[in-house]
Amino acid sequence: MTPGQQKSPVAERKRERDVYLLYGSAFRDSPKIETPALDHKPRASADSTLIALAQLTATRLNVARACISLIDDTHQHFLAEATPSLPLRPKPEDAAAALWLGNVSVPRSWGVCEEVLQMRTDAVLVIDDLSKTEQYAHSDFVKGGPQWRFYGGVPLVCPRGSVVGVLSIWDGEPRPDPGLSGGQVILLQDFAATIINYLDTYTLRDQYQRGEQFTRGLLSFAQGASALKPFKVFADDSSNQSGSTTAASAGSVRSLKTLSSVGSRTIQASSTNERSIGTLQNSILPLHSKDMFSRAANVMMASSNLDGVLILDASVAATGHRQFPGTNEEDASSGDSSHSVSSSSDAASTASSRRDMQDDKSPKTCSVLGYAVRGKASNDGSDFGTLLERDLARLLKEWSTGKITNFTATGSSVSSTDDNSSSSASAAEVVSSEAKKKDVGRRFRTSVAVHELLPKARSVAFVPFWDYASHKIL
Known part of the structure; x- marks a missing residue:
């Protein structure tokens, strides 16, 4: 792919997904600057191994500095920056004096590295003299500040094949064409491969930490x-x-x-809905269950390093989809007679309550059983919206075993299980299939509903609660 070409929106969303899923922990705590700041004090990376790899790159290629960064849809996250003489564990004052940006996240449009995302994975972007280019000649990093002239960048390619970041080199002196020799290009690519292999340790450490925290979460809740x-x-x-x-x-x-168990208060519902749903919920809601769900949400959030947890009532929304995943209705009804009688009684009670609520034709929203938002003791309404029961019913049907979906800043989504093979069909093939068109429309409505419920979320895990005794979703 040449630098001027654009990747398809689906490929770009999958690339962004891989950045977050595989290496999100690497820049989770990085500070952000949204506008050029004269008082910005660069800080060194806390990972001395990344500093060493960047320093070795700068030394072997004889440049002023090298930077290791990951790029999502809005920001470029500089994980490490090093000069040939920077200590591996520099003091804060030494780092501030020697570094340009340091460990920080900046808008991805600020620099040159964004161009590398549009290249082939085996290509290298080399700009002999930035001051001679129309695009960068008047940039702050060329015209003022560090006054960079030479740039070289190579993609960081994750095991899934996506370009997740860039290894870049910078120098204050221009270089005659070709800027980098063939041997130097290979060396830069070798460094990039070594760096991406090391970044995989972040994924392993994150998985280990999640497992440890999850275990503590269960014990804490208990x-x-x-x-x-x-x-x-x-x-x-x-x-x-x-x-x-x-x-x-x-x-x-x-x-x-x-x-x-199901039931709690309703939100943003009419007074009629509130009375009818409230009657059903209060009759089956255990004492102190609100506190229990709130504790559960807080523990889940802390044990999984999440920004928020929202637990919704699915008692009414699951009307037509109470079947346990992996079974059929015949299997679910083949249990002992007492179990069948109990199930039938529950179903009749739920159906009766549902008929009472059907008198009101206004859309019904799902009740919130419990929630937790990082850094907030209570929600002011800005962290999550509402979800209609009919949308939750569709989610329970389509994502009955759970699913993780990721959103861009504009609300476009891509599943964590999607791969490039799912988008290999041509546009004509998709248009020619009415079934596929309906499927695309259904999935679009589903993702829109989730995004409207959690407008600030970039990654959402949908996990239904199953009653494994009765083989029903609750």
Whole structure:
């Protein structure tokens, strides 16, 4: 692909997805600057290995500095910057004096590296003299500030084949064409491959941390906590208070089982809907369940490094899709007679309540059972919107086993399970198939509903709660 070509929107969304899913933890804590700041004090990367790799790149290619960065749809995240003489663990004042940008996230349109995203994965972008180019001659990094002249950039290609970032080199002196020799190009590409292999350790560390936090989350919830407890607390509790811990665990098991229970208050519903739904929910909602769902949301958020958790009531929305994934209706109804009678009674009760609510033709919104938002004790309405019951019913049908979908800043979505093969069909083939057109339209409506519910989210995990005893979704 030549630098002037544009990737398809689907390919670009998948590229952005890979940046977040594989390496999001690498720039999660990076500071952001949205406008050029004269008082910006660069900080060194906390990862001395990345500094060493950038420094070795700058030294071997005889340039003033090298930068390692990842690029999503809006920002370029500089993970590390190094000069040939920068210490691997520099003092803050030394880093501020020696570095240009350091470890920071900036708008991706500020620099040159964005061009590399449009190139072939085996290509290298070389600009012998930035001051001689129409596009960059008047840029701050050429006209003022560091006054860069030479630039070289090579893609960082993840194992999925997406270009997730750039290894770039910079110098204050222009270089005669071709700028980099054939051997230097190969060396730059080798450094890029080494760096992407090292960045995979971020993925492994993130997975390990998530597993550890998830385990602590389960234990914390079982002991009635609303936040993560350190493992030492559990060890002390088990040795000193084994009896009370057992009792608490037994009680929490019953609480966890009621996590699949349904009912709570409604939001943004008419007074008629509120009374009818509220009557049903209050009759089956366990005592103190609101506190339980709030604790669950907080623990899930903390244990998975999430920005927020929203638990919705699916009691009414799941009317036509209570079937357990992987089974059929015949299998679900082949249990013992007492179970069948209980299931039939529950279904009749739900259907009766549903008929009472059908008198009001206005759209019904799903009730919120519990939520948690990072850094906020309560929600002011700006973090999430509403979801209609009919949209949730469609989600439960299409994503019955759960799904992760990612959104760009403009609201376009791509599933975490999609790959390039799913978009290999030609446009004519898609248009010619009425079934495919309907499927695309249905998926579009689904993603729009999720985005309207969580307008600020970039990645959303939809996880239905299943009652594994009755083989029904709740």
